[in-house]
Amino acid sequence: MQLFNSHVHTSTSPDCTAPIEDICLAAFGAGFSGIAITDHCSGSHYISYNSYDILKNSLRDVRRLAKEYQGKMEVLAGVEFEEIIWSPEYINRLIATSRFDVVLASVHKVQNVPDTRYFSRIDFSTYTNDELSYYINCYFKDVLKTVKTCDFDVLSHLTIILRYVCGKYKIDFNLSEFMPIIDEILAVLIERDKALEINTSEFSTVGLMPDEKILSMYRTLGGRKITIGTDAHFPQDISKGFDFAIDVLRKIGFDSYYYYKNRLPQKIII
Numbered sequence: 001m002q003l004f005n006s007h008v009h010t011s012t013s014p015d016c017t018a019p020i021e022d023i024c025l026a027a028f029g030a031g032f033s034g035i036a037i038t039d040h041c042s043g044s045h046y047i048s049y050n051s052y053d054i055l056k057n058s059l060r061d062v063r064r065l066a067k068e069y070q071g072k073m074e075v076l077a078g079v080e081f082e083e084i085i086w087s088p089e090y091i092n093r094l095i096a097t098s099r100f101d102v103v104l105a106s107v108h109k110v111q112n113v114p115d116t117r118y119f120s121r122i123d124f125s126t127y128t129n130d131e132l133s134y135y136i137n138c139y140f141k142d143v144l145k146t147v148k149t150c151d152f153d154v155l156s157h158l159t160i161i162l163r164y165v166c167g168k169y170k171i172d173f174n175l176s177e178f179m180p181i182i183d184e185i186l187a188v189l190i191e192r193d194k195a196l197e198i199n200t201s202e203f204s205t206v207g208l209m210p211d212e213k214i215l216s217m218y219r220t221l222g223g224r225k226i227t228i229g230t231d232a233h234f235p236q237d238i239s240k241g242f243d244f245a246i247d248v249l250r251k252i253g254f255d256s257y258y259y260y261k262n263r264l265p266q267k268i269i270i
Ligand SMILES: [Zn+2]
Pocket: 080, 106, 108, 156, 157
């Protein structure tokens, strides 16, 4: 079976220090047949993060490493566009003028709430249950708006808010009250023929993002396009949780997963 990791970062991302050479070496050593380099590009503060230069450097490095690994491992050009709905015109222009293999869409901060900082900067332990419910509902609303209105191929790490609420702050919180909006997000993905990512970066703490229950809902609704990404920011995390994700897919009844090349889905039988 081919192993394709569709979500990997390099030192071109502002929160990663691993050079692309180290990431590719680790991926090749772990037996991956391909990886997509998906450095962060932010729609919420693209000028201070200089998203244009991040993208330019990332694509340049990917082309170089793709040549180096030709015939051994595919190194594809991706991007993780965060908070696209904060500045869709800018992101759409970047997408239209760059040649990507895969475009990931993700949400790491919420737009219409009192605290619009990154989840990682917010102390959720100070929130009441009602405040938390309100905030998480706004998170899902932003995801829904993203999947309804934006240009992308794969929705990344749906439910990532749990990494902070349940993982970092150990708050006992479950998503049952949000199942209707999650259902709507999945239905829009299927209708627009977009893929859902299984993000394995927190599989040893809060589990897969999204979890088995949501993945089953997606399948029941008719969803078949799944990608798998470890979201590795360090070489040692390159394959973390990948086999576990395949096992869960098989258990739910999936017979395949996908990766994207030239923004077209490529099927891998599991
Ligand atoms: Zn992300």
